[in-house]
């Protein structure tokens with residue numbers, strides 16, 4: 275490997291949400307944060323160099339996304355995922371959550387139902403509720419330790435609730451599914467039938483495990499192009515969430531104009547200059563770093579899988595097909611959600627996201643974010659084993 279992902283970088287007191295909140299909340303300083311999907315790795319030199327050059331120029335006035343930026347973005351998706359996009363489709367938002375909220379306001383009216391597939395990224399619930407819409411859940415089917423889509427329920431929920439907007443998570447956070455082309459097509463077929471706009475949140479597209487690949491929804495459901503919003507961002511692949519740049523693709527002219535109006539209402543019209551610089555460098559020169567990063571994280575996954583199989587067989591790890599998360603079914607420990615939280619946060623001093631964050635029925639699940647040095651993972655697993663064995 276060219277890059278050193280083993281290096282532990284001290285992020286304390288850098289206004290870093292992942293670490294600095296530990297003591298703000300009152301947790302002990304040796305707490306291991308594995309909750310937020312935020313990497314503890316430093317950026318590749320190509321991105322840092324581009325940002326340094328921008329700093330050296332020293333002018334940060336009103337800025338435009340230029341030809342080099344759009345070319346980098348278009349090439350990234352066509353080269354890696356066979357998705358031919360057009361730069362005119364892109365609308366910038368600071369984050370994907372901003373785009374989710376704007377989509378809810380653009381496509382639906384107060385009181386309308388919005389369909390999601392729970393358990394799912396908690397902000398999906400928030401953007402619906404906070405905009406005065408109603409969450410409609412097509413719960414993912416969990417059987418024999420695996421997740422699948424209940425298509426009959428999917429269609430019924432759409433038909434019965436007059437759904438106008440479906441928010442899809444692909445790959446899926448937190449259940450780590452990479453949807454197959456067939457599953458994507460079936461969701462697309464049903465949405466087309468009922469005239470539902472699909473918001474495909476593909477923020478995790480750059481993370482899939484060996485043996486899997488990301489299929490952009492747009493490539494298998496071209497008939498949905500007029501009714502599609504796709505969110506992407508270099509923020510997950512390259513850990514630049516703090517630079518606030520997301521590329522939202524809306525191929526349909528009418529839908530795009532409506533979405534832009536929603537964004538215009540809040541007065542957001544130009545993206546973060548440093549975000550553009552970093553995104554352009556990442557998509558132009560950052561591929562090798564990303565591939566090495568994924569390989570490293572995959573070794574973290576394998577370490578945990580082996581550890582859990584040998585020492586904590588009561589815990590079931592859902593097959594991690596995509597994202598850099600691990601979704602673990604801890605029901606075999608026989609603990610209530612409150613006890614599980616107590617065990618992790620107060621005995622093991624490990625801070626994962628608790629399953630309750632993603633849905634009502636996953637109180638005995640936890641989600642770990644694995645983009646950190648191996649030594650952190652090793653320590654976290656040792657602590658988990660000890661705490662489980664000692665927990666009364």
Ligand SMILES: Cc1ncc(COP(=O)(O)O)c(C=O)c1O
Nearest residue numbers: 311369370371372395447475477
């Ligand atoms: C599925 C999904 N969408 C969106 C986001 C957040 O996007 P942003 O930080 O760009 O608002 C996350 C963050 O973890 C996520 O998991």
